[in-house]
Amino acid sequence: MNIPGDDPSDLMNQLLAAGVTLRVDACKRLRMTGDPGALSAELVERVTSAKPRMIKLVRLHQCTACGSREFSDVPIHDAHSLRRDCAKCGRTAGFPRWQPEAD
Numbered sequence: 001m002n003i004p005g006d007d008p009s010d011l012m013n014q015l016l017a018a019g020v021t022l023r024v025d026a027c028k029r030l031r032m033t034g035d036p037g038a039l040s041a042e043l044v045e046r047v048t049s050a051k052p053r054m055i056k057l058v059r060l061h062q063c064t065a066c067g068s069r070e071f072s073d074v075p076i077h078d079a080h081s082l083r084r085d086c087a088k089c090g091r092t093a094g095f096p097r098w099q100p101e102a103d
């Protein structure tokens, strides 16, 4: 079941509150670590349906190259968009906000 508008960062906060952390492995698969029993079946289902978005979000929280969790956000496109770079190795993790065209 795909719940429209399910916010991946909200899901992530619920997982963290349950003591479960997410990471993306070398094959870019989403892994959950912690006690899976702490999660309701409904929550697991929501995470599964939001997987592509969750993977994107996790990658913005941890550098896939060096594992660092420290990032610096760089405004681009006249600050309409935001690029997130790893603070340690400088690798671009992704774009927390992407709006190349001003509206």
Ligand SMILES: [Zn+2]
Residues within 6 Å of the ligand: 063, 064, 065, 066, 067, 068, 086, 087, 088, 089, 090, 091
């Ligand atoms: Zn890095």
